[in-house]
Amino acid sequence: MKQFIVILSVFFVLISGMACLKDNSCKAKTVESEKATMLSYAASNGITATEHSSGIMYQVVTAGSGPAPTLSSTVSVRYTGKLLDGTVFDSQTGNPISFPLNQVIPGWQIGLPLIQEGGLIKLIIPSSLCYGCTGVGAIPGNSVLYFEIQLVDVQ
DSSP: OHHHHHHHHHHHHHHHHHHHHSOOOOOOOOHHHHHHHHHHHHHHTTOOOEEOTTSOEEEEEEOOSSOOOOTTOEEEEEEEEEETTSOEEEEEEEEEEEEEGGGSOHHHHHHGGGSOTTOEEEEEEOGGGTTTTTOBTTBOTTOOEEEEEEEEEEO
């Protein structure tokens, strides 16, 4: 019985050690390294993009006329999110969805205050201001993302 326990213990130590050999590191891309991709996407999709100091690129389609959101605002939006290959990974175009602005990706936190309630904006967001090198769900790591967002309400 002792020999079985020793063998089992050695087995678990070996398995644990192999798990540590996996490279779980993540190499994030810089905004600068994704700039050419973002400019190319804008050009090929008819987006007259302005570059924000953060690195996001945006086009205000409609400025809106109500209040502009702040990080402490709760916003209601309709939106579509796409990978640059055109794959829609998320869309809420029917009833608006509401959430605190401080609980979304940094690209939205930077982009939505550029318009006012009733506005419409197109955002091209570098991966470092989205989900970084890890990705999430159907979004692969280091993905530049495109969003078209209508700001319906600001509270």
